[in-house]
Amino acid sequence: MNTDAISLHALTKTYGPKRPAADDTTVTALDAVSLAFPRGGFTAVMGPSGSGKSTLLQCAAGLDRPTSGSVTLGGTELTGLSETRLTRLRRERIGFVFQAFNLLPSLTAEQNVALPLRLAGRRVPRARVREALRQVGLGERARHRPTELSGGQQQRVALARALITRPEVLFADEPTGALDSQTGREVLTLLRSLVDREGLTVLMVTHDPVAASYADRVVFLVDGRVNGDLTGASVDAIATHLTTLEASPC
Ligand code: ADP
Ligand code: MG
Numbered sequence: 001m002n003t004d005a006i007s008l009h010a011l012t013k014t015y016g017p018k019r020p021a022a023d024d025t026t027v028t029a030l031d032a033v034s035l036a037f038p039r040g041g042f043t044a045v046m047g048p049s050g051s052g053k054s055t056l057l058q059c060a061a062g063l064d065r066p067t068s069g070s071v072t073l074g075g076t077e078l079t080g081l082s083e084t085r086l087t088r089l090r091r092e093r094i095g096f097v098f099q100a101f102n103l104l105p106s107l108t109a110e111q112n113v114a115l116p117l118r119l120a121g122r123r124v125p126r127a128r129v130r131e132a133l134r135q136v137g138l139g140e141r142a143r144h145r146p147t148e149l150s151g152g153q154q155q156r157v158a159l160a161r162a163l164i165t166r167p168e169v170l171f172a173d174e175p176t177g178a179l180d181s182q183t184g185r186e187v188l189t190l191l192r193s194l195v196d197r198e199g200l201t202v203l204m205v206t207h208d209p210v211a212a213s214y215a216d217r218v219v220f221l222v223d224g225r226v227n228g229d230l231t232g233a234s235v236d237a238i239a240t241h242l243t244t245l246e247a248s249p250c
Helices: 053-060 083-093 109-119 126-135 151-163 181-198 235-247
Strands: 004-015 027-038 042-046 068-073 094-097 169-173 202-205 217-222 225-231
Touching (some): 004 053, 027 053, 027 225, 042 181, 083 094, 109 126, 109 151, 126 151, 181 202, 225 235
Parallel strands (some): 042 202, 042 217, 094 169
Antiparallel strands (some): 004 027, 004 068, 217 225
């Protein structure tokens, strides 16, 4: 049995040009990236600004289409899917959290968490929503609206919302980017325990070596290409590797 939750093969994404004549404006955001992410693993993706981290996550999560190459999620090749099937796959098999929590302000925590099931036209058992909130330590806050919650609590609601469908992979783009370091650590500890206790697979983009040190493995991107990876690395080792990348000429 294939133990990879998700794998990328020669993934390439180019942007532009808007007009065919302006071919010098083409940007290669991802350049033939091949990577595999094991089930139950926690991987961080790092690299300088503009190195393709968000593009990698968006393509891997089926939020964006690669120019060429393939993404395989638990045996399903995403690139061949129609928009309708891709949308369904995203709803049912993928979770996503962003730097901005993206909660709907008029809905309570439990209504926000229930949303993905509602959108999928599925029944929303209240016990399941409450369980998802308990899982992220917010059992007592189910009736609160986002403005009544701290940043860390809002991100935990977003996490519960991403996990309500029991996705195969959780994608997180700078999930602690809007949080102070203490609150950020609480969210990272929570992610780590979901990986360890529930066997969740996490793929997280971060610029913060402390955040990356919670992962099992750190993959580095430079100019849309993989530029080394570290397993079980300390904060210092990650920071040092990052410095060498940022010092290197483009
Ligand atoms: P990162 O997340 O590592 O900062 P991105 O994946 O956002 O990098 O971007 C990689 C490259 O692709 C950058 O040069 C960026 O300017 C370019 N890019 C990203 N999105 C678009 C877009 N929608 N249109 C044109 N260029 C884009
Ligand atoms: Mg980015």
